[in-house]
Amino acid sequence: MVSEKTISRLTNYQTLLRLQQAQGRTHLFSHQLADLARVTPAQVRRDLMVIGYTGNPRTGYHVGDLQDSLMQFFAFSTGIPTALVGVGSLGRALLSYFMSGRSNIRILAAFDNDPGKTGRVLSGCRIHPMNRLRETLAETTVSCALVTVPGGEAQKVTDALVGAGVHGIVNFAPVRLKVPPTVFVENLDVTSSIEKAAFFARNYSLKTQEETNHE
Amino acid sequence: MVSEKTISRLTNYQTLLRLQQAQGRTHLFSHQLADLARVTPAQVRRDLMVIGYTGNPRTGYHVGDLQDSLMQFFAFSTGIPTALVGVGSLGRALLSYFMSGRSNIRILAAFDNDPGKTGRVLSGCRIHPMNRLRETLAETTVSCALVTVPGGEAQKVTDALVGAGVHGIVNFAPVRLKVPPTVFVENLDVTSSIEKAAFFARNYSLKTQEETNHE
DNA sequence: TTCACGCTGTGACAAAATTCACAGCTAGGA
DNA sequence: TCCTAGCTGTGAATTTTGTCACAGCGTGAA
Structure with a gap:
């Protein structure tokens, strides 16, 4: 069974790929997709394992093909x-x-x-x-x-x-x-979610102030 | 450092406690809060460790006190x-x-x-x-x-x-x-999030159909 | 044609999150 | 007063999630 987090990331890749395709990009390496998605390259490759799509060591992933594989995996070609x-x-x-x-x-x-x-x-x-x-x-x-x-x-x-x-x-x-x-x-x-963000915001603010003081 | 997931659950407990207090409840056991939050009792106890609030084996957690501890932990008494x-x-x-x-x-x-x-x-x-x-x-x-x-x-x-x-x-x-x-x-x-829910919805639908067929 | 570079795919490992399981405690009953 | 049931708090085990590191491969250059 494939995990919830993996599914989240895969849907994110879908969105990102749509954007890349719109910009005319046809090929992509795991580290590039990783940068866009703010994850590690290894994570990208690991995630793509579950949909069975396999890239090319020299040219990376083909944007269109990968999108097709994702579509097929999610089985929502018609929305x-x-x-x-x-x-x-x-x-x-x-x-x-x-x-x-x-x-x-x-x-x-x-x-x-x-x-x-x-x-x-x-x-x-x-x-x-x-x-x-x-x-x-x-x-x-x-x-x-x-x-x-x-x-x-x-x-x-x-x-x-x-x-x-x-x-x-x-x-x-x-x-x-x-x-x-x-x-x-x-x-x-x-x-x-706002409460969560507010909590970490406060933490980071405090930390930032502390560091400023120490200097 | 306290994890993101723990913070999420703690904010959730806050919401649930507000509701319980509104209903006049003054005391609560970990398994009851767990039921409300849809987590395990051990998870609740583990989470409450980080805010330092400690309950009573016989009466459980005091709703008001726990709320105060949470408030203090999040430090947002004024919104x-x-x-x-x-x-x-x-x-x-x-x-x-x-x-x-x-x-x-x-x-x-x-x-x-x-x-x-x-x-x-x-x-x-x-x-x-x-x-x-x-x-x-x-x-x-x-x-x-x-x-x-x-x-x-x-x-x-x-x-x-x-x-x-x-x-x-x-x-x-x-x-x-x-x-x-x-x-x-x-x-x-x-x-x-919708894409994620749709993916699992489809999976569960298929599984349900399968099981119906097998009978 | 052969070589070498730099990527992918994946087993093994590490870290994080969760659950288990039990010692210790506390209020109520005998 | 003492005992007991049933809870809490927490170290240890387990499960889940993410990373590392490297064998293997495909392409372009020589």
């Missing part, structure tokens, strides 16, 4: 179909970003239980009522959903999504969801 | 002062969320280089022009900033922030930032 639950300010921001087509994420349906929002179309995406979640998703191939509801509702929404056959959840609410072992949850807790 | 750069749709969403006072994050200033936005006040936060970043931040105690600009501008913005004395950056742009070793970067790449 990643997702659903969004919770059309608050964060939900709207995500809709407007992903519906602009700047990435390979496709939001096929949005859900909210506010009657003032349901039925409307935002950024080109129709907003369905929560109680139609199962039926609406049944018509799609969605297996991954974004949860942007308040913390208090997140578990309820999650249960509904799991019931509708969703196996991947990106949770923006500051709670830990309870899911069966066949469901993957990625927590994107903004508050928690 | 975390931050700045936000990039008032696009994501920036606005974060502003409206954090200015509502639902967490201990305080956004003291926002920045954008769109003249149509600068000077205005959004969700109670004034938007300053980018070229006044250094002067504006000099008047505050901000050491941590949220970067919500498009990928192409993120590095430039980061350099400006670092120049202004910021030591912690929460980066929402899908690029890896280059910073000196005295600056901590937390990447919150939504696209990458």
Whole structure:
């Protein structure tokens, strides 16, 4: 089984390769990709082992071929179909970003239980009522959903999504969801991340000051 | 030095404890906190070692005292002062969320280089022009900033922030930032997280189908 | 055609993170 | 008062993750 961290890095390589290709680069060495991704060359090579793509000692990796291999590994040549639950300010921001087509994420349906929002179309995406979640998703191939509801509702929404056959959840609410072992949850807790950054920021500030004083 | 993962969990415990206290609970055992945080009891105890708080074998941890210890460890009793750069749709969403006072994050200033936005006040936060970043931040105690600009501008913005004395950056742009070793970067790449969740979602779906077939 | 350089792929090793497992303690009951 | 159940705190073992180092290979130069 391939680890979560490896998958994170591989998706990152994908993004970076797209950028490199856009700049006209056709070949790339492990150390170059490593620099872009801020990892070690050995890490890059180790990661690429898992997708089976093999480079050339003299010319390195072929950007296009490597992208193809990654695509095949992730099996999302036609974009990643997702659903969004919770059309608050964060939900709207995500809709407007992903519906602009700047990435390979496709939001096929949005859900909210506010009657003032349901039925409307935002950024080109129709907003369905929560109680139609199962039926609406049944018509799609969605297996991954974004949860942007308040913390208090997140578990309820999650249960509904799991019931509708969703196996991947990106949770923006500051709670830990309870899911069966066949469901993957990625927590994107903004508050928690800021607190973490603030902690290290303070540490580094102090350290920097100390060093300045010692001189 | 205490690890990044430990800090993440500790901030999580803080959130959970706030919730428990709101529900009137005064004492808590490691296995209960562990259940809430979806980690093992040993992990909880191990984590609490680093903040020096010590519980009681018979009554467990005292919710209030533990919160105080955490607060003291993170040293943010008055809230975390931050700045936000990039008032696009994501920036606005974060502003409206954090200015509502639902967490201990305080956004003291926002920045954008769109003249149509600068000077205005959004969700109670004034938007300053980018070229006044250094002067504006000099008047505050901000050491941590949220970067919500498009990928192409993120590095430039980061350099400006670092120049202004910021030591912690929460980066929402899908690029890896280059910073000196005295600056901590937390990447919150939504696209990458969705791709990761989608990958595991697909894996789990397949596995579930397989198992159903075998029966 | 042959050689040599500098890369890749990977087994072995090192470091980091997590879990195990148990000594030691503490409040409540007998 | 003393005993006991069941917790905490922590050294040691285990598992996971990342790095090292080198054999082997492909290309361009001679």
